[in-house]
Amino acid sequence: MTEVVVRQDLATGNGRRHAFRTRVRAAGQAWAGDGSGELADLLAEAAAGDPELTELVRTGGALLADFLEGYRRSVDRVRTSGDLAKDLVDGLHVRPEQEMTLAPDYLVALVRWSGRGRAETQRADGALRHAVGPDLLATSTDSGLVLLVPSTDNQRTARTVTQIKRFLGGNGWLVTATRPRREIRDGVREAAEVLRLVMAGRRPCGAYTMLDVLVEYAVVQDEAVAAQLAAMIRPLRGHAVLWETLMALIDADYQRNKTARNLFVHRSTLDYRLQRIAAVTGCDPTTGRGAQLLTAALIAGAVRDRGC
Structure with missing residues (x-):
């Protein structure tokens, strides 16, 4: 009976370790390759709340992060191009004699x-x-x-x-x-x-x-919000005249008289187009809230759909 229990415990332990190693490999595939904090978080997720595996991740993950940092520094030294500005912009380590010539900020x-x-x-x-x-x-x-x-x-x-x-x-x-x-x-x-x-x-x-772009930055950082905003404005791309009108309105800082002049159309024609934009997008560009949403949607759509 004891032997059976031992075998079951071994089988359970082996299965648990196998599942953990599978999750670690998946975490490795998801890792962007920079940032030890991100690496530690991914490994902690792979531990799935198991106390023993979490402790293993904590100790082993710290060693791995130190190892990778040392490797990165070594690679950086090898990859240094000799172009000081380029090396600084690329985040590479510069030679000590070059560092002495640099300002602190x-x-x-x-x-x-x-x-x-x-x-x-x-x-x-x-x-x-x-x-x-x-x-x-x-x-x-x-x-x-x-x-x-x-x-x-x-x-x-x-x-x-x-x-x-x-x-x-x-x-x-x-x-x-x-x-x-x-x-x-x-x-x-x-x-x-x-x-x-x-x-x-x-x-x-x-x-x-x-x-100058704090609102826009906040919008694109939230994936769910950016996706909804991009979806809001996407149908408007199928209406060339309405799209041109919205771009002209934004370029004129939502000043309708200026927009009508720039488009060489009568103000009543512009007002009709703005009503159509509101119908297509669900946002009225003649209101402050609608203008805000449409501008945010334009940015989200440009960043997501066109890789701006």
Whole structure:
């Protein structure tokens, strides 16, 4: 009888460990590959509340996170390109002699030109880099030109930002974020996200920070809310005239007289189209609440459906 019980216990234990290893493999497939906190959370979920497995995850997970951090640092040293600005933006470790030349904090300035082809953008980026000075760290990313401005001298930082704005001349966007030098990569990500939301919301060329898109940022961070908003505005894409009207209304900051002039239509024609927009979307663009929802829906739809 005892032998049977032991065999059953072994079978149960083996089955439990097998199920745990299966969940761990699934967690590995779900892991994004960066962030030890996220890794620890995934492993804790795989333990499924089992006290013994949870303790195993706690001790073993910490060792694994330390191991991966050491490996990442080693890989980063190997991958260092030698381009200091690019290495900082990519989050790579820089050589000690380079680190000594860096300021403790930086203003990350992301510049994106409006309506320019690749060759013209490259020429404009080169001219801007020359204008702000060769000593300023700069590199190009998929989102645009990144300039790293030391923020230890507030007056110089302000002058540089003013210089960038003047150089843009209303023909592009400037997004800024301030970070310690070890968090420059995070600052670039923030600036890129702000730029994405600014462009998705059809905001005019100019200078922006995260404070200008807090509502939009909150909307796209909530997957369920963003999905509902995108679904709300999606049917309007099948009505070209109504879609054009809504875009013109947003571009005119919901000023109906200005919208009618820009569309070269009579005000009564515009009012009829706005009624049709309300019927299709369920949101009345002539009300403050409706305007807010439609703008949020436009951004959510652009980000989700078109990968803006």
